[in-house]
Amino acid sequence: MGSNAATAKTPDHVAQTATQSDALPDGGTVLIGIFGAKTAPQALVRTASGRVKRIKNGSRIAASHVVAIDAEGLILERNGQTRRLAMPGG
Numbered sequence: 001m002g003s004n005a006a007t008a009k010t011p012d013h014v015a016q017t018a019t020q021s022d023a024l025p026d027g028g029t030v031l032i033g034i035f036g037a038k039t040a041p042q043a044l045v046r047t048a049s050g051r052v053k054r055i056k057n058g059s060r061i062a063a064s065h066v067v068a069i070d071a072e073g074l075i076l077e078r079n080g081q082t083r084r085l086a087m088p089g090g
Contacts, residue, residue: 029062031073031085041069045085 032044032052043055047062055074059066064076064083073086 029085031087034069034071034073034087043069043074045074 028048030046032046034041034043036042040056044052045055045061046052053059053061055061055066055069057066057069061076064078066074067077067082068075071087073084076083076085
């Protein structure tokens with residue numbers, strides 16, 4: 001039983017509809033998405049170096065400590081100051 005899924009090319013009109021150019025800013029730490037249970041959400045973050053990391057409460061990212069994750073984004077703490085890393089497009 002074979003599958004053509006691995007060899008099938010995505011039609012151009014589908015790729016254009018499903019792809020947004022410049023959806024994420026270049027450089028810096030960028031929140032890609034939030035997933036998981038509401039009681040223990042996790043996030044995917046792209047670092048300034050381009051690496052994608054899975055993040056949870058208590059994780060460290062870009063010299064900051066993740067103190068919360070909610071539907072709107074991450075709350076990061078660094079040197080006693082907090083900032084929100086928001087979901088893109090929000």
